Amino acid sequence: MSLKLVTAVIKPHRLEEVRTALTDLGVTGFTAWEVRGFGRQRGHQELYRGSEYQVNFIPKMKIEVVVAASAADAVIAAIEKTAATGTLGDGKIFVLDCPVAVRIRTGERQEEAL
Numbered sequence: 001m002s003l004k005l006v007t008a009v010i011k012p013h014r015l016e017e018v019r020t021a022l023t024d025l026g027v028t029g030f031t032a033w034e035v036r037g038f039g040r041q042r043g044h045q046e047l048y049r050g051s052e053y054q055v056n057f058i059p060k061m062k063i064e065v066v067v068a069a070s071a072a073d074a075v076i077a078a079i080e081k082t083a084a085t086g087t088l089g090d091g092k093i094f095v096l097d098c099p100v101a102v103r104i105r106t107g108e109r110q111e112e113a114l
Helices: 012-024 069-083
Strands: 003-010 031-037 044-048 051-055 058-068 091-098
Touching: 003 012, 003 069, 012 031, 012 058, 012 069, 058 069, 069 091
Parallel strands: none
Antiparallel strands: 003 058, 003 091, 031 058, 044 051
């Protein structure tokens, strides 16, 4: 059975809602880390102690989850629904084929490793 790597870059305050939605789908784990970047919003101006400065890289959360290909569409839909705020900078989702997955402790492979 084939696997898919779903990578999503979302707003930080939406992480908990996305986590809940994915666990409700039966996703047993994923990786999330804090990243910084920009897209169409191209940063913004902030005021700190009376001085304006340009913030070029916006804080984001990057999520990666490997799922069976049959579950990928449901995972994408759940992330899309829960991460959306309707404003610029909601993020993006990328999906790649994942040819091999191995659980290091047991040597299980593919879906059994998830």
